[in-house]
Amino acid sequence: MDNILEKKLNKVELIKLRKDGLELIKEINQYASQGYNSISKEEIELLKWLGLYEQNSKDGHFLFRVRIPSGIMTSEQARVLAQISKEYGRNQVELTTRQCIQFHWVRVENMPKILEQLDSVGLSSFEACGDCPRNITGNPLAGIDHHELFDTRKIVDEVEKYFILNKEFSNLPRKFKISISANMYNSGYAELNDLAFTPAIKHLADKKVIGFHVWVGGGLSHSPKLAKRLNLFVTPKNVLKVAKGVCTIFRDYGYRTYRSKARLKYLVEDWGIERFEKVLINLIGETPKLGEDKILGYDLKTFTGIYPQKQSGLYYLGLTIPNGRMASSELKKLASIADRFGNSTIRLTISKDVLITHVRKNMLNDLFEHDVIERYLERASFNNYAVNCTGKEFCSKAIVRTKPWMQAITRHLDGQFLDKLPIRLHMSGCPSSCGQTQIADIGLQGTVIKTENGPREAFEIFIGGNLGQEASLAQRLEGRIPGEFTPLLIEKFINLYFSLRNNSESFYQCIKRVGTTPFQNKQNEVLALGNTQISSKNDEINKVI
Template identity: 35%
Template sequence: MSTPAARPATRRHHKRPRGEGQWALGYREPLNKNEELKKNDDGLNVRQRIIDIYAKRGFDSIDPADLRGRFRWYGLYTQRKPGIDGGKTAVLEPEELDDRYFMLRVRIDGGRLNVAQLRTIADVSAEYARGTADVTDRQNIQLHWVEIESVPEIWNRLEAVGLTTTEACGDTPRVIIGCPLAGIDADEVIDATPQIRAIADRYIGDPAFSNLPRKFKTAVSGCAAQCTVHEINDVAFVGVVNEQGERGFDLWVGGGLSTNPMFAKRLGAFVRPEQVHEVWAGVCGIFRDYGYRRLRNRARLKFLVSDWGVERFREVLETEYLGYALPDGPEPAAPRGGNRDHVGVHRQKDGNFYVGFAPKVGRLSGELLHRIADIAERHGSDRIRTTVEQKMVILDVAPEKVDSIVAELEAADLQVNPSPFRRGTMACTGIEYCKLAIVETKARAARLIDELERRLPGFSEPLTINVNGCPNSCARIQVADIGLKGQLVLDENGEQVEGFQIHLGGSLGLEKSFGRKVRGLKTTADGLPDYVERVVRNYLKHRNEGETFAQWVRRADEADLS
C-alpha cells in the first residue's frame, strides 16, 4: 500500500498536459466565458433579437451575454461611459464602464465605397451618431453615440446601398483589407478585387466560420507598394508572378500584434486567383478547428503557427482542408519605394488620376463625409477608397480637374500634400469612447501634429507616429518609427498622469522589425511634443546619408533616444 506522501508524486508523474481547447482534438467543452457564450448561441443569431426585442424595448431589455458578447458579431460595442479615468479601466466591472450608447463599425471590404454609400454613412452619422465618424487602420468607418432603438433602421439604410456591419467585430473573419488602387495602379502585380469579393460573398455571415477562437484578420492585395501590411495579418495573399509568368498570390499566415507581436510567416505556396477563396477557407478552418480556445491571450492564429511551424501548417492545410497540394512559389518582390499610404496625386493606368488625402488621425464627421462625396461627384468620380493608414483616396479624376479637386479638399483641411507629421500619424479610438483605453489619443495626436509642424517646419523625411490608448496595439505601435503605448506615469511632482511607453524604430517591408524599447523610456502626455521634437532633432543631427529613422534607431545610443 502506497504511503500518503507517495500518492501526489504518482499523480504528478501521470498528469496529462492540459489541452488548448482545440476542437479537432476533441476539446469541445467551453473553457472560458467567451467560449461558453458562443456555444450557447451563435453570435449571428443576435440580429433578430435586436430587431424584434431590444430595439423595441430599449437598452434595459438587453441580455448581458448579448450586450457584451454577441452584439460584436454585428459591429456593436458599448462605448465607455464619459468621465471614467484610465486608472479605473482594469478595476471596474464591465457594467460600470458601459454607457447606454454604442460604437457601430461599418465593414468596408477592400476599402471600396461609391458616392451613394459614402452619403449613406454620412446621413447615418448625422441622424443617429451625433455627427461622429472615424476611418480606421483597417479601412472601416466607425460611428459613435448610436442608440439600440436606431440600429434596425441604420442597417436598413446601409444594406440598401450594399454595406453591412456583419462580423465587423467578434470572434469572426473581420473586414478583408485590400489595396485602394486595385485595378487602376499601373504597377500592381494583380487586381485582387475578385478575390476579396469571392471571400466576402461566400463566407462572411456563414455559420461555418462564425465561431472562431478569436478575431481573424485577412489581407488580399497585388499592390506594388504592399500597402495592406500583410506581415501582421492572420492570413495574407500577396501578389506575385511565378516562373511561368502566371500572376497569383504568395500565402502568409500567423501575423498579429497586441501584447505578443509576431510577424506572419510565408508558407512558400503559390495560390492561383481562382483558388484564393478555398485556400482562405482552409486557413480559417484550421484556425477554427485547431486554434487555442482555453486562454483568450493564446487564442490568435499566430500562436498555433509559431508552435506548429510552416511545414506542418502547410501539410495540414493541403491534406485535411484542400485535398490537393499547392505548388511552391516565389517570394514577393521588394515593395515599391516611398510611403505605402497612397497620399498625393498620382496617375492611373487609364490616364486619369487618383488623389489621396489625409484626414487628421482619421477623424471625420458626417458633414465632412458629405463634403467628400460632393467633391468626388463634382469632379466626375463615383469611387472613393479608405486605406489602412486612416487615409482616403478619390479615384478617376480627369487631368484637367486635378487642380480643382486638390484645392477643394485642402479647403476642407483634407490635406493632399500633408506634412510628414500629418501624413504619418495614426491614433486609435482612445479613452474618449473605448472601454479598454487608459489615455486619450485622437485629440492628443492631433495637437502633437500641430506642435511638430510649428516646431519643425522644414522636416521632410517620412516618419510614422502611432498613438495607442492601451497595450492592445490597435494603432500598430510596434511597427511605427515612434510607437506610443498609453499608460499612467508619474510626473515631476510624483502625481499619476496620462502618458506613454515609447517604442522606437519599428518597420515593415524588407527590413521589418518591432520597435526598440529603451529601459524606462516613458513620457507624460503633456511632455510628448518635447520628447518627439528632441528625438527627431537627434535623428537629423546623427543620421548617415540616406538613413531612415528606423535604421538610425537600431544603431543609436540610448542617450540620443531618451
C-alpha cells in the same frame, strides 16, 4: 458538452456555445423595442457580431463599425454612411486601420433603421467585430495602381461574400484578419494579418503565372508577431480555397482556453510554419511551391496629393484626415465631389486617408474650389504620417486618450521639422495596438504613471518598426513617459536621428545600424528634465489636452 471541456473554455467561448453571435441579427428588433436596459451582459458581448462595441461610458451608447472591403465604396454608400452619422452618430465619421468606417454614440434602439439603410446600398456591419473573419483589407488603389501586379477587387469580393454571415466560420477562437493585395509596396500591410496574400509570379508548365504568396500568423497587440510566409504559390482562383483552409485550421485547432492566447499567431508559433503548412496541404491538396516574390518594399509615402493612375489621363486625389476623424457633412461633400469629378467612388487607406479616383487632368484645378479638399489636400504635416486609435474617449479598453496627444505632438513637430518628413508616428491607447504601434518609426503605447495626485496619462515608446522586405517590429524603450513630455521627446529623437544617420538612411535603417541605446539615453535625459521645464516648452499641449 461535458463539464471537463467546459472548464477549459474561456468565458466568451461559453457565451458563444450558448448562442452564435449571428443569432442576434434576427433578435435586434426585439432589443431595439425593449431598449438597452433589457440586454444582458452576454448579449452585449454578442452584439459585436453586428458591429457594435459598447462604449466606455456604458450608458447605452455603442461604437458601430461598417465593413468596407479593400476600403472601396461608392459615393451612394458614402452618402448613406454620412446620413447614419448625422442621424445617429453625432456627426462624427471615424476611419479605421482596417479600411472600415465607424461611428460612435449609436444606440441599439436605432439599429433596425440603421441596418435597413446599410442594406439598401449593399453595405454591412455584420462581423465587423467579434470572433469571425473581419473586414478584408487590401490595396486601396486596386485597379488604378501603377505598382500593382494585378487588380484584386474581384478576389476580395469573392472572399468577402464567402465568409460574411457564414455560420461555418462565425465562431472562431478570436478575430481573423485577412489582407489581399497585389500592390508591390505592401499597401495591404500583409505582415499584420492572420492571413495575407501578397503579389508573386511563378512559371508553371512554362507559362508565367501571376498570383500570390501566402502569409499566416501576424498580429500586433500582446506578443506582437509578423506573419510568416508559407512555401506556397497560389493562383487568384485558388485564393478562396486557401482562405477557407487557413480559417478552418484556426477554427478547429485554435486555442479557446485563454482569450489572450487565442489569436492564430499563437498556434503558428507553437506548431511552426512547416507543420502548419502540412496541415493546410492536407485540407486543400497539393499546391505549387514559392515563386518569385513581387513585394519590392514598404512604401512610407503619404497618399496626400494628386497622383497619376495607371489609366492614361486620369488622376487620383489623396486626402489625409487628421486623427482619422471627419464630420458627416464632409463625407457627404466628398461623395458629391466623387460624382462630379471622379467615377463616383471613394476609397479609404489603412493609414486613414480618403482617395477620390478617376479625375481628369483638366478638372484638377476646379477641385480646389471645395473647402473639404482645400482643408485636407497637400498640406505637409506630420499628420500625413500619423496613425492613432480611438483611445479613451470611447474605447472601454483604453488606458489613455490618443487623439489629443497625437494632435499635440504633430502640432509641435509641424512647427519645426516639415523638411524632415517622412517619419511615421503611431499611437495606441492600450497594448491592443489598434494604432499599430510596433510598425512605426516612433510608436507610443498608452500606460499610466501613479503620482501623489492620482494616475497620470503616459506612454511607452517603441522605435524602429518597418514592413516589407525588411519587416521588423519596433523595439520598446525602458521607462514610461508622461504625455506632456512626448512632443519634446519626439523632437529630440528626430534631431538625434538626423545627427546619426548616414546619407539618406531611413529611421528604421538608422536604428538597425546604431541600435536603440542612443535613443534610450535621450529618453532618459528628457525624463530627467522634470516637469517644470517640460511644460514650459510645450504650449501646444495646453491647447489640446
